[in-house]
Amino acid sequence: MRALLLAVLGLSFAHISLTSAAEPVVNRDAPLETIKTDFGLADGPSWTDKNSLYVPDVKGETLYQFWPKADRWATPLQEKVRISASYFNRGQLFVSDNGNSRIAVLNGNQLETLVQHDPAAKPAQKPNDLVVDVHGNIYYTLTGPGEVRYLPQGSSESLVVAKLAAPNGIILSPDEATLYVSAYADKQIWSYPLSAPGKAGEGSLFATMDDGPEKGADGMSIDRAGNVYCCGAADVWIWTPAGELIEKINTPTRPINCSFGGSDMNELYITGFGGLYRQAMRISGRSPEPAPFAEATESSPSTVLPENVTAYHNIPYAQYGTRKVLADIFVPQSKAGTTNPAVIVVHGGGWMKGDKTKFRALSLELARRGYTTMAIEYRLGGEAPFPAAIHDCLAASRYLHAHAKKYSTDPQRIYAMGGSAGGHLVGLMATGAGNPQLEGNGGWADASSKLKGAIVMAGPMQIGTGDVAERSKTGNSFYSNLFIGGSVDENPEGYQLADAYEKITPDDCPILFLVGELDKPERNAPSREKLQAAGVKTGVVVYPDAKHGCWNQLPWLTQFAEDADQFFQSLEH
Secondary structure, three states, X not given: OHHHHHHHOOOOOOOOOOOOOOOOOEOOOOOOEEEEOOOOOEOOOEEXXXXXXXXXXXXXXXXXXXXXXXXEEEOOOOOOOOEEEEEEEOOEEEEEEHHHOEEEEEEOOEEEEEEEOOOOOOOOOOEEEEEEOOOOOEEEEEOOOOEEEEEXXXXXXXXXXXXXXXXXXXXXXXXXXEEEEEEOOOOEEEEXXXXXXXXXXXXXXXXXXXXXXXXXXXOXXXXXXXXXXXXXXXXXXXXXXXXXXXXXXXXXXXXXXXEEEOOOOOEEEEEEOOEEEEEEEOOOEOOOOOOOOOOOOOOOOOOOOOOOEEEEEEEEEEEEOOEEEEEEEEEEOOOOOOOEEEEEEEOOOOOOOOOHHHHHHHHHHHHHOOOEEEEEOXXXXXXXXXXXXXXXXXXXXXXXXXXXXXXXXXXXXEEEEEEOHHHHHHHHHHHHOOOHHHHOOOOOOOOOOOOOEEEEEOXXXXXXXXXXXXXXXXXXXXXXXXXXXXXXXOOHHHHHHOOOHHHOOOOOOOEEEEEEOOOOHHHHHHHHHHHHHOOOOEEEEEEOOOOOOHHHOOOHHHHHHHHHHHHHHHOOO
16 A cells, blocks of 8 residues: 555655665655745744744844745844744744854844853853743753753753763654754764653764764754654755664755744755755644644634643654654543543544644633543654554544543543544544454554544545545545545545445444535535434534634634534433
């Protein structure tokens, strides 16, 4: 099936230069693009939650902001400043202000100092690069003293790593359990286990660049699978989490730093001596953590964590080799002697894009109503073809069943809710639980994956027949062709395995369908009829004037949550 997927992508094994058995991550069908060349020296870029990219020009003493879709550039800072790196997270831009020996945050059109070092110190205490964790805590490198420092929110900094030769680039693993630091002069990458934020264990050599005598282990990035990227003397090097070299991206001039971006987070932006480059990727990076202080607007819901809800971010719930699949779990405080019902929340994105942050507002709205919510990522089609995604979803259910006590959850009241492609996966969870081909080996094999109820929000149940199958024959259903591998005629077994409609039996859990009036409410009529004939509780709620994806917008989000709550409660009586 993997060879078939590569054929669909228009790739061949000969076209991809591999140094290991690991799957390629670069989309070699798309050439490296040169976006802008007129920098003094472009350095550490970062992608924002507003579909724009910050690019500091360290020698030009300018901070740029770039909107790729509009091909528009702006300069958000009026002052001249030598920024060597930037990192956007939690709605804010954090920068390493190398010229002024400080770590700062962008506040309006000015930089606000977070920590100041002595510019006259010997050796020079000039911050080089930085990374910001899910809580807003900052790790940064001081190249001169050979140190990595940690700056927690609202507190003073501390030493994390000492006596490392010329530390430069820095990045965290997706689960934030490992800190990676590049040693510039020695062309080495070091990894440090983190027992807690800011608490690093003994470091170990992760990888070494062996491309000649020229110095250059520079800026770093990481993708959602935990593959590590580092800019070298001529290429961007990419390793698996086990330190196995996957491939390299050669750039016309020496690369300096890199960051994932793009509306689907599947573009790697690379800064170098020649300016700013962009490379399409087969695997995506991680979206910035949403701003926790965002207030609701007329159409956009709030992502503020409710006071009575505890958040557990980036929890590995499944693992395949070194690939950890993560979830954000939100646990409302329960009354003494009671446990919460739980909802596994599955994002959409055509099986090829999106991540667990996209349904953050819906997850929190359900948590406000007393549900433990588990917002999951899953392996997208560009990383691993079907059935990888459903393996992950059912592993999430097994994980929650196995860890119900830890998250104050009643294992007999575990539900799932998904939108669009996530709706399809939830429908398949409801009808395919227990199927060995769908369960996979992500862990927790002794636990149940069976749901008490499921909600499909505008997702297809029929895959082997119906609209998805028909469009796959013409190539119009690009996402399903990539996700499953070919068209329904080329891969009928794959489409049949992905079909939730065909798997409906009287043993299935109840399924409710939620859909906007302008989003093909008739889509799942055959599934509702088949469920009713099998004696399985089902129904549909159609929302007036609502389009696809309305569940992430007000006023529909609260309506969806209310209807979900009523449906789940109806199954408990």
